[in-house]
Amino acid sequence: MSTDTIASPSRTAFDVRPFDAPLGAEVLGLDLAQPLSAADFECLRSAFLDHHVLVFRHQRLTPTQHVGFSRRWGPLQRHVLHQFGLYGHPEVLIVSNIIDSGEPIGLGDAGVFWHSDLSYKPRPSLGSLLHAQELPAEGGDTLFANQHLAWDSLPVALRDAVAGRRAEHHYLKQYAELQKRSPWRPNLSEAQVAQVPPVAHPIVRRHPETGARALFVNEHFTTRIVGVPEDEGQALLQELFTVSTQPRFVYRHRWQPHDLVFWDNRSLQHLAAGCPPQQRRKLYRTTVEGDVPA
Ligand code: SIN
Numbered sequence: 001m002s003t004d005t006i007a008s009p010s011r012t013a014f015d016v017r018p019f020d021a022p023l024g025a026e027v028l029g030l031d032l033a034q035p036l037s038a039a040d041f042e043c044l045r046s047a048f049l050d051h052h053v054l055v056f057r058h059q060r061l062t063p064t065q066h067v068g069f070s071r072r073w074g075p076l077q078r079h080v081l082h083q084f085g086l087y088g089h090p091e092v093l094i095v096s097n098i099i100d101s102g103e104p105i106g107l108g109d110a111g112v113f114w115h116s117d118l119s120y121k122p123r124p125s126l127g128s129l130l131h132a133q134e135l136p137a138e139g140g141d142t143l144f145a146n147q148h149l150a151w152d153s154l155p156v157a158l159r160d161a162v163a164g165r166r167a168e169h170h171y172l173k174q175y176a177e178l179q180k181r182s183p184w185r186p187n188l189s190e191a192q193v194a195q196v197p198p199v200a201h202p203i204v205r206r207h208p209e210t211g212a213r214a215l216f217v218n219e220h221f222t223t224r225i226v227g228v229p230e231d232e233g234q235a236l237l238q239e240l241f242t243v244s245t246q247p248r249f250v251y252r253h254r255w256q257p258h259d260l261v262f263w264d265n266r267s268l269q270h271l272a273a274g275c276p277p278q279q280r281r282k283l284y285r286t287t288v289e290g291d292v293p294a
Helices: 038-051 063-071 147-152 156-162 175-181 190-195 230-244
Strands: 004-007 013-018 025-028 053-056 089-096 125-134 142-146 166-169 199-202 204-206 213-215 222-225 250-253 260-264 268-272 282-289
Touching: 013 038, 025 038, 038 053, 038 260, 053 250, 063 089, 063 125, 063 282, 089 125, 142 147, 147 213, 147 230, 156 230, 199 204, 222 230, 260 268
Parallel strands: 025 053
Antiparallel strands: 004 013, 013 025, 053 260, 089 282, 125 260, 125 282, 142 250, 142 268, 166 199, 166 222, 204 213
């Protein structure tokens, strides 16, 4: 496995160590609590575009530092379930299965279906930064699937069937199902529902920074293919969901204490594998706004 040592002219030397996987790399020797020079930032950007997931180990960041690093990548998006925002840091979503005095402290079932964060928004997320606070002894992994490889591997007939087409994404697609599984999941207010109307995006998008094509549909939020009869569209979507998350495209992240994981939602889908309910899991997530998919 190769390791690139990136020396920035201004200060830091850090290592980017690619995983033996279809995506992902570990960044070693960088403390994100310290100011990051423009040169270091550009090195990180290029590693991010190359590997789609960057894992920063041993990051003892405060929420303010987490938000500060996240903002370097673009404006932050607030989750529609604002009740799970971290007190004093509304841009930080608490992802947690912990119930405290009968109340969930965070979104406990975030990511139980494959998805790309906020694909249901007109400007879906560029990337998300998830910082481990409390980890279970067992399970709790996060899986990432490379959607460039998924597109490249698509059978020609399937490519031809979807190229140039758009699909609708809707936050509410699995909401009733999630409420059935997780009774603590809140009902949405009218104002919340109004924030997340359905939107249509290309099924195959071009990455705005690299130009690489990627599949952009997911089982969590994609409801239908625009302009295709319902049965035919659903059959195509099911095929795409299956093909796009095959194990050969997947990196499985096993969390270590104080990991900060930054992934590219324009290139990937991800899934939370879950952990035994009695095991406590808590992470803080920020979400950087991306472009309008094209
Ligand atoms: C998410 O979908 O953002 C949460 C992923 C996780 O909890 O592993």
